[in-house]
Amino acid sequence: MTSANIIKKTGNIRAKSRIKILTAARTEFVLQGFRGATVQSIADRAELPKANVLYYFKNKENIYHAVLEDTLEMWDQGIGDIEANEGPKIAIEKFIAAKVRMSFKEPEASKIYAMEIIQGAPHLQDYARTYQRQWVREKAKLFQQWIDNGEMAKVDPVHLIFLIWSATQHYADFDTQILTIMNQADFEENDVEQVIAFLTDIILRGCGLI
Amino acid sequence: MTSANIIKKTGNIRAKSRIKILTAARTEFVLQGFRGATVQSIADRAELPKANVLYYFKNKENIYHAVLEDTLEMWDQGIGDIEANEGPKIAIEKFIAAKVRMSFKEPEASKIYAMEIIQGAPHLQDYARTYQRQWVREKAKLFQQWIDNGEMAKVDPVHLIFLIWSATQHYADFDTQILTIMNQADFEENDVEQVIAFLTDIILRGCGLI
DNA sequence: GTCTATATGCTGATAGAC
DNA sequence: GTCTATCAGCATATAGAC
Numbered sequence: 228m229t230s231a232n233i234i235k236k237t238g239n240i241r242a243k244s245r246i247k248i249l250t251a252a253r254t255e256f257v258l259q260g261f262r263g264a265t266v267q268s269i270a271d272r273a274e275l276p277k278a279n280v281l282y283y284f285k286n287k288e289n290i291y292h293a294v295l296e297d298t299l300e301m302w303d304q305g306i307g308d309i310e311a312n313e314g315p316k317i318a319i320e321k322f323i324a325a326k327v328r329m330s331f332k333e334p335e336a337s338k339i340y341a342m343e344i345i346q347g348a349p350h351l352q353d354y355a356r357t358y359q360r361q362w363v364r365e366k367a368k369l370f371q372q373w374i375d376n377g378e379m380a381k382v383d384p385v386h387l388i389f390l391i392w393s394a395t396q397h398y399a400d401f402d403t404q405i406l407t408i409m410n411q412a413d414f415e416e417n418d419v420e421q422v423i424a425f426l427t428d429i430i431l432r433g434c435g436l437i
Numbered sequence: 438m439t440s441a442n443i444i445k446k447t448g449n450i451r452a453k454s455r456i457k458i459l460t461a462a463r464t465e466f467v468l469q470g471f472r473g474a475t476v477q478s479i480a481d482r483a484e485l486p487k488a489n490v491l492y493y494f495k496n497k498e499n500i501y502h503a504v505l506e507d508t509l510e511m512w513d514q515g516i517g518d519i520e521a522n523e524g525p526k527i528a529i530e531k532f533i534a535a536k537v538r539m540s541f542k543e544p545e546a547s548k549i550y551a552m553e554i555i556q557g558a559p560h561l562q563d564y565a566r567t568y569q570r571q572w573v574r575e576k577a578k579l580f581q582q583w584i585d586n587g588e589m590a591k592v593d594p595v596h597l598i599f600l601i602w603s604a605t606q607h608y609a610d611f612d613t614q615i616l617t618i619m620n621q622a623d624f625e626e627n628d629v630e631q632v633i634a635f636l637t638d639i640i641l642r643g644c645g646l647i
Numbered sequence: 648g649t650c651t652a653t654a655t656g657c658t659g660a661t662a663g664a665c
Numbered sequence: 666g667t668c669t670a671t672c673a674g675c676a677t678a679t680a681g682a683c
Contacts (some may be wrong), residue, residue: 276668
């Protein structure tokens with residue numbers, strides 16, 4: 228085996244173990260919280276010895292950081308965007324649909340983010356202060372232009388963004404409660420489309436776009 | 438001192454200590470999670486020796502149970518209700534206003550509940566399965582009657598309840614994020630009224646009630 | 648009721664053999 | 666890279682003096 232192959236193979240093991248550990252860790256952090264999730268429980272779920280987990284990440288804090296980073300990156304890629312050139316109706320429709328689909332597909336991603344914020348965002352101060360605040364400002368400005376042009380009703384753009392965030396993520400974060408109330412064991416494809424239709428309908432009408 | 442007075446005084450100390458402990462515990466559970474909050478940290482925040490805390494509640498699990506119960510009771514009293522005899526417009530207005538005010542006044546109550554649900558509601562299965570499911574069914578039926586009578590637009594009543602829940606509680610659960618994005622240190626009285634106005638406006642219009 | 652001291656078990660992390 | 670053995674520290678909970 229050439230040295231290049233050894234490196235490649237090693238890299239494969241590293242990458243695979245990393246993913247196994249991070250997936251297991253995310254579940255444990257959601258179910259038990261940062262402190263409640265033990266390195267042992269993460270290792271058990273990843274089916275690796277505890278020492279290996281600590282070999283890859285050095286300590287629990289680092290595991291959590293990696294989980295958060297991965298989650299934010301995945302979420303940002305998935306939620307799409309609010310495009311300026313499409314007009315408010317299509318832009319809002321697309322945004323709601325993307326967020327609802329992500330919430331049903333990756334509820335754990337939304338949950339770990341939600342828990343972090345609820346606890347005061349100790350690891351995410353910078354993220355909200357720079358990236359997110361900037362994003363909200365840009366999109367709010369866009370909504371304001373549409374309002375000024377008479378293309379949609381006069382609603383507060385920033386709170387409109389909060390409304391869409393909360394209403395869509397609710398189906399991820401509170402899935403347990405929603406399923407219990409709806410008396411279902413799991414969500415089905417039909418539920419996703421129904422939620423998209425409901426939210427799109429009521430919010431577009433709320434914005435004077437229907 | 439008569440024995441009746443002794444009992445009364447003792448009862449007072451018990452009641453005061455109980456409240457001090459539960460208030461401190463709720464904060465710690467929100468900030469650190471169940472496992473992350475230590476009996477010591479709860480005692481420190483309550484300004485009592487650790488042993489006293491365990492004298493009153495026996496163990497950490499019991500403290501958490503008491504916090505959850507107190508929180509649910511307080512929340513249920515505060516959110517008001519959806520009244521049948523008022524018609525959809527007034528009923529929804531009142532309900533939104535009550536929930537928003539509660540969210541700004543008692544964010545910790547909403548947060549501890551949210552964390553419990555996100556983690557899979559291990560201590561609240563029965564609550565959602567009986568009390569809450571029943572409540573949603575009743576109110577959904579009411580909305581359906583209003584829709585059938587042509588008093589409001591045809592929107593899914595159950596998802597409408599989820600929407601109002603999520604949109605209002607968001608201001609409690611995600612207060613850190615919202616304040617950071619809005620670049621404020623704290624919420625002011627004006628913010629509360631603005632949120633009520635925004636949500637009432639957009640949801641009523643979404644329901645065809647404006 | 649209040650508080651100090653302590654038993655007991657678990658957790659994060661490391662050392663070092665393979 | 667993988668895994669066993671182990672340690673130091675901390676957390677819950679209790680015993681018992683005051």
